[in-house]
Amino acid sequence: MNRRTFLSAAAPLFVPARVLGLAGKPGANDTLRIAFIGLGGRARWLIRNEKFPGARIVAVADCYLPRCFEAAKEHPEGESWQKYQDYRRMFDKEKLDAVFVETTTHARALIAIHAMQAGLDVYAEKPLTLTVEEGRVLVRAARRYKRVLQTGTQQRSIPINVYASKLVREGAIGKIREVIACNFLPPRRWEPKPGQPVPDGMDWDQWCNQTELRPYHEELFRRWAIYWDYDGGGQSWGVTGWGTHALDQVQCALGTDSTGPVEIWPEEPGPEGKVTMRYANGTLLKLEEPIRKDHSQLGAIFVGEKGRIQILRGDFIADPPELKKGAPDPTPEGPGENRFHIENFFACVRSRKRPTADVEIGHRSTTVCHLVNICRELGRKLRWDPKREQFIGDEEANRMLSRPRRKGYELPHIA
Numbered sequence: 001m002n003r004r005t006f007l008s009a010a011a012p013l014f015v016p017a018r019v020l021g022l023a024g025k026p027g028a029n030d031t032l033r034i035a036f037i038g039l040g041g042r043a044r045w046l047i048r049n050e051k052f053p054g055a056r057i058v059a060v061a062d063c064y065l066p067r068c069f070e071a072a073k074e075h076p077e078g079e080s081w082q083k084y085q086d087y088r089r090m091f092d093k094e095k096l097d098a099v100f101v102e103t104t105t106h107a108r109a110l111i112a113i114h115a116m117q118a119g120l121d122v123y124a125e126k127p128l129t130l131t132v133e134e135g136r137v138l139v140r141a142a143r144r145y146k147r148v149l150q151t152g153t154q155q156r157s158i159p160i161n162v163y164a165s166k167l168v169r170e171g172a173i174g175k176i177r178e179v180i181a182c183n184f185l186p187p188r189r190w191e192p193k194p195g196q197p198v199p200d201g202m203d204w205d206q207w208c209n210q211t212e213l214r215p216y217h218e219e220l221f222r223r224w225a226i227y228w229d230y231d232g233g234g235q236s237w238g239v240t241g242w243g244t245h246a247l248d249q250v251q252c253a254l255g256t257d258s259t260g261p262v263e264i265w266p267e268e269p270g271p272e273g274k275v276t277m278r279y280a281n282g283t284l285l286k287l288e289e290p291i292r293k294d295h296s297q298l299g300a301i302f303v304g305e306k307g308r309i310q311i312l313r314g315d316f317i318a319d320p321p322e323l324k325k326g327a328p329d330p331t332p333e334g335p336g337e338n339r340f341h342i343e344n345f346f347a348c349v350r351s352r353k354r355p356t357a358d359v360e361i362g363h364r365s366t367t368v369c370h371l372v373n374i375c376r377e378l379g380r381k382l383r384w385d386p387k388r389e390q391f392i393g394d395e396e397a398n399r400m401l402s403r404p405r406r407k408g409y410e411l412p413h414i415a
Helices: 041-049 066-072 087-093 105-117 132-144 159-169 204-208 218-226 242-254 339-351 359-378 395-399
Strands: 032-037 055-061 082-084 098-101 121-124 149-151 176-182 263-266 275-278 284-289 300-304 308-311 316-319 382-385
Touching (some): 032 087, 032 339, 041 066, 098 105, 132 359, 149 359, 159 242, 159 316, 359 382, 359 395
Antiparallel strands (some): 263 382, 275 284
């Protein structure tokens, strides 16, 4: 058995020596060999607009194989990339250091786990998971196999966001009374539609992954992110779409990276109703701002006893204004804004340190998004134990922390 053949099974039995930390790490001057899994819009944006300093893309994989060839046209070295329909064959054949998992949300956690079991470090797009259960298994996998996992919440690495978060966290505006964020949109439910012919080059079973093997439909393939079974509201202004960035910004600035709120309740009924959360220290997080389709809403407003800071993407507004003195320059949105995050990931691949948006951090921030969806779905106040990652006295809510998985796509047991 070669070092990656074990990936042919959903729950691998063989663990390569490299996974256990017995092999050497890449040297400071070594070019990292990286691959992309999932060649949809986000991956294509990164390939087209970002640099990968000290690394080289050598392979790509997508269950819809034509996307590999389409993506290759957008990069000067794309013609030389090895292209795979099954990422497991890529793990078996390519000598890689790291992968960018840019897949659908419902497939992301299992693929990231398989990558770590294959001895690879992972840059995983946000939202990190479909369920709270997936997040905890991801954390265990990263620790068990000694892998680096960077969550794709790039505001964690933008210098001016780091600066503003530190101001809030270290008391520049005093104790935080409340945090105000956008009232992000919920996911929708998929309504069954007549099946359509599966396109050439599509492995539809692999695409469906853990979910029901529904008939192929282009609407489902193209717009999966808006539907509950595949994401938690991953459309741009959805809870697990850009809401992930805002709620991760809240977690970062409050210094709650290893915990979360302890209560959550709906302020009004309905799937789009406003929601309030309370942290153990009394700070309230209110999802109440109407959507303005303004990227300032990818952060939050922090109201303290001595002032107010609004963290945007790549900038911040302070009251008192002198808090901006000495801050880094703003980072314009667009090409290049992810470079700090990608550079941090590559540095950690070499140093073996934990990255800025380590798997535990990503899991905790994504959990806040899941709590919003569960609260809206049930329409009642919930008490949350962030240490045990369980709802207190509410078994119906606890059943929503995981979902049934289709045979062949079960999560592996990781102690």
